[in-house]
Amino acid sequence: MTTPTAQTASSLRAAGREPPLPFAVTLDDGRELVMLRVLRILPSKRIVGEAETAGSRMLAKLFIAPGSTRHWQRERQGIEALAAAGIPTPALRHAGELHGGGHVLLTDFLADAASLSDHWQAVAGLPASHADALAVLAPAFAMLGRMHAHGLVQDDLHLGNFLVSGGELMVIDGDAVRSLSPGQALQADQAAANFAILAAQLPAGWDEHIAPLIDAWRQDGEGLPTLDTAALRERITHTRDARLKDFLAKTLRDCTLFKAEKTFDRLTIAVRAEADELAEVLADPDAAIAHGSLLKDGGTCTVAKLEHGNRPLVIKRYNLKNTRHALSRAWRPSRAAHSWVEGHRLAFLGIATPAPLAMIEERAGPLRRRAWIINAWCPGEDLATHLAPYVDSGPPPAEAEALRTLFATLYRERISHGDMKATNLLWHDGHVVLIDLDAMQQHRSASSHARAWRRDRARLLRNWPTDSALWRWLDANLPPA
Template identity: 35%
Template sequence: MVASCATCQQKAQQVKAMQTNIDFWPTTLKLKNSSDLICDESLRYLAGKRLVCRGRWQQRTVAVKLFFHPKSAKRHWLREKQGVESLISNQLSTPSLLFAGTLIDGTPVLIFDYLSSAKTALDVWKELDNDEARLDLLQQIVVEISAQHRCGLWQQDLHLGNFLISDNQIYTIDGDGIKSSTDGKELTTKKRRNNLALLLAQLSPNYDHLATPAIEHYAATSQKNMRDLKSITEKELPHIRTTRRHKYVKKAYRNCSEFIRHNSLRQVAIYRRDADAGLIKQFLNNPDQLITDGTILKNGNSATVAQVTIAGDSLAIKRYNIKGIWHILKRCWRPTRAWISWGNAHRLTISGIDTPQPIAILEKRLGPLRTSSYYLCVHENTPSATDYF
């Protein structure tokens, strides 16, 4: 068992190295059936769990999912496979599953047809600049969701990123989240309401005015009575949105696809996975030097704020100052102000409220005791509200 775990860890390290070091691309992997799988480009890396890449197999371009978590790889591979097969068996649009098996070393792998011109519905949504186009996209999505519901299927983690759009065709991806009713019959009204609310909860409250016409379109497509669905915006949507906000803020404090967390005896750091590596290195190694080299915006007893420019990006770094030994003793057991600011910034973001993008936080510690802390975010060169008075 120990040897097996060690092997799994080696696989995880190998695949992570592939994702992070461009010198490894393209990489040729050997499938268990002895055919070659060439991985050309990383598309998505979920820390410690799986890697999605574009590649070539049997003279065609493919999308590849590699699963390498030491404990759950096979379980996630099986759920993904079964979810995709459920979509296919019900004649619902999803990229063709070309291969389901393992690499020669036992790493679970799924190979799909690659849709070269595809964009996720989320990427398309971000490009839209008017409500008419946004509603049209939502209506196309709810038509696909309606078809899934009629087949007794629903997406447990429903969001716009789970749909690809290619040549005006909607494709459902992420089979891992596909669930089915036990009796194979279409979903109950309650499950339909919850699933629709889950989709709408992913959108900013700024677009809540699009919810009712989208629900009306779903009702017409599903041949359901609108009276059974119209109160979604008043009941399920607020509840799911609150739950989602809470989960996202918790996620912002741990390792995941969006954030990296480092713990040590002397400090705890959390930063965006897509942040510039050189910037993060400077911030973690010597944040005080960044402040010294920057332009001081505020130099108070409680906090010091400086504007710095790194790699052409304007950033703000805030140090929450320690005023003395009694201040340390008073605050050392509580979350630091930087820690609280990090959570609140992501709470605002998930709520659709504009705030400077948080990049990283750093807490200096002595074991469990917190001392000074630092908060790094994008610097917005805009007027303060006080400038208007």
């Protein structure tokens, strides 16, 4: 192993997102802790990773901000509160100061651990209340019920804060654990508010199937209050809306999930996990288009498919036709930025769309010029082609269910597409996938959405003859105009 470089809280703050690995810090008892792998980093505040001390592997949390004492204490107290209540959590092995400033917490490193979020990904596409999906979710809600029965809440509830190790479910992130009523169950309002945080992580379709999750929550929690189902659904909707707003704001700035770089003449934003692999494309998107296979070359946009890093991508450039067009676009968010945000909106809501990976805007200070968006390639067949054999019979069962689900979800979320051509709908892996999100909008008012939905519905129906069985099926199964 490479010799670790000695670091302090101050030098780790200066290193930002890229501390030199491996590095070593000195604990208050004189031991050396060597950080081998970083799992999460909040620049200048906290580093979480796999570490080693005295021959033992640990999960290390380094609190390196000048005012780190409060967060370190809160994390320690949360872990201790979970352990006292008998809630499974990785055992705390050391809590102390770092030599030269900062604090550290060491817990057992669980080499076989997988987050419940990873387990959920395998079943996330199943219908709400499906038995396989419930099998993943129910243990988490049962664990939450046990916490609530002991007066504990977790303010950062998401499936990634539950780990499965050795067949046992555990709660992590003690920093977000609080004791509201030590030794006694939460009151109904407190429990409902915390329950809603976890339920809001799920697609909205689960809101109508909340009963089995409430049953799981109650199964191991003695003394838990009765929850008002209607009021709970309202809380979940409000919490999910707040989460969506917060998440979409993150898509446009530098943060844990996204890497943003801004200069006078350019803005580049990429999914952080993809940024290094896409670096060559981001540096010269026009060259990438030139080396790709042209799919469309119009006045307002140019689209190409390219092979990069052994996987296919789609890059779309938004062109400027003339000076007047350039001036009209200069002060508004680019169409690439709009499609970028809307793609992430759909993904957040569990609506199938090719993953948005990066966007670029040419800038002249605050003025926007050309722009690009890079998405994953979807190999699906467009609905005009895929449904052609079924024009006189109506869609097969799988396609019928997928169409009903998609449009019911869009309607419930008040989302309009703006260009509902059959070629903008792809059939892939049992889902109808939406592409070309330039005109997509989530409406604030029911009346605005109703007008937009009438246009979307009419445009979708125009893809097929009015006297066909497929047209009649769609007209009967789409949400009403």
